[in-house]
Amino acid sequence: MTATSTISVSDLTKSYGTRNALDRLSLTVERGSRTVVLGHNGAGKSTLLEIIATLRTPTSGTVTVEGHDTVTHAREARRLIGLTPQANALDPLATPTEVLTFQGVALGLDRRVAARRTRNLLELFGLQDQHRTQISKLSGGTRRKVDLAVALVSEPPIVILDEPTTGLDPLSRLEFWNELRRLNQNDRTLLISTQDLHEADVLATDVVVLRDGAVTAQGSPESLKRWVGERTLTLGLTDELTTQTFLTSSRAPFRAETDEPRTVRLALSSDPEALKTALDDIGQFARGIEEFRLTEPSLDDVFVALAARGRGPEHLR
Ligand SMILES: Nc1ncnc2c1ncn2[C@@H]1O[C@H](COP(=O)(O)OP(=O)(O)OP(=O)(O)O)[C@@H](O)[C@H]1O
Numbered sequence: 001m002t003a004t005s006t007i008s009v010s011d012l013t014k015s016y017g018t019r020n021a022l023d024r025l026s027l028t029v030e031r032g033s034r035t036v037v038l039g040h041n042g043a044g045k046s047t048l049l050e051i052i053a054t055l056r057t058p059t060s061g062t063v064t065v066e067g068h069d070t071v072t073h074a075r076e077a078r079r080l081i082g083l084t085p086q087a088n089a090l091d092p093l094a095t096p097t098e099v100l101t102f103q104g105v106a107l108g109l110d111r112r113v114a115a116r117r118t119r120n121l122l123e124l125f126g127l128q129d130q131h132r133t134q135i136s137k138l139s140g141g142t143r144r145k146v147d148l149a150v151a152l153v154s155e156p157p158i159v160i161l162d163e164p165t166t167g168l169d170p171l172s173r174l175e176f177w178n179e180l181r182r183l184n185q186n187d188r189t190l191l192i193s194t195q196d197l198h199e200a201d202v203l204a205t206d207v208v209v210l211r212d213g214a215v216t217a218q219g220s221p222e223s224l225k226r227w228v229g230e231r232t233l234t235l236g237l238t239d240e241l242t243t244q245t246f247l248t249s250s251r252a253p254f255r256a257e258t259d260e261p262r263t264v265r266l267a268l269s270s271d272p273e274a275l276k277t278a279l280d281d282i283g284q285f286a287r288g289i290e291e292f293r294l295t296e297p298s299l300d301d302v303f304v305a306l307a308a309r310g311r312g313p314e315h316l317r
Pocket residue numbers: 016020021039040041042043044045046047048195
């Protein structure tokens with residue numbers, strides 16, 4: 001555990017019979033991060049999140065939350081965590097106000113404090129107009145907001161969300177992502193599981209890739225993409241002669257494509273001087289350029305590379 005980490009998982013194994021759902025898994029979650037655990041069906045995401053949230057016990061290994069062991073000091077660890085219920089776990093006949101107040105009282109809050117926090121959360125999520133509507137009559141996106149509000153009643157520094165946007169339409173997902181970004185303030189840590197690479201890309205400050213119960217890569221989306229390949233600038237030129245002239249005169253190391261005679265490519269480094277040189281070259285040749293394309297590896301490419309190479313980088317920031 002470092003000064004900046006809030007959750008530390010060490011050599012964690014969880015066995016169900018002869019099968020290891022988690023297999024000597026180690027990772028740290030940085031305080032204030034949005035850490036997204038990515039993995040296929042059965043990779044072990046829910047098991048990992050539930051052990052961190054003290055809902056399951058490890059077969060071996062340790063998990064600490066702000067230094068509290070989740071087995072020997074489960075109560076202290078649990079107090080720091082807000083957990084969103086799984087989709088459709090709320091009482092369909094209750095209203096958002098009832099659900100939130102009940103949660104507050106169940107957590108041991110004074111009824112008035114629970115009522116105040118409920119009002120604040122309803123306002124935070126723009127749910128004031130629906131606070132007396134039965135959960136069963138709310139849209140899926142609104143229900144997920146209530147789920148999230150439930151996790152926040154205790155004002156926890158860590159919020160754990162297991163596949164929170166499953167079943168939401170694209171617009172509700174965008175809205176939900178914005179809510180999550182807003183919640184990730186004042187050093188609050190979000191730990192989120194998903195199978196959706198795009199969700200991980202737009203949401204995560206840190207991605208943990210799980211496969212068969214082990215971490216195969218960890219890092220920021222940018223660093224994982226850099227690991228798999230570089231950003232590339234592709235130019236399409238008007239004809240082959242122009243392409244040859246461009247290649248001879250350009251100072252930046254553009255490469256010709258053998259199978260596409262009017263196309264040149266440049267792997268872009270992050271060095272500003274190199275970029276400036278390339279842009280100068282392009283400016284000089286503007287009239288001979290028909291097409292201009294900037295491409296960068298995606299998390300899909302990272303997944304393909306991980307499948308081929310077995311393991312990726314760990315703890316890249
Ligand atoms: N209570 C249980 N009893 C037996 N096996 C279990 C139990 N819970 C999970 N498993 C097994 O452990 C493995 C990991 O399951 P887990 O639910 O953690 O994966 P996941 O990555 O969350 O999957 P999904 O994306 O499908 O939710 C799977 O093979 C699963 O079948």
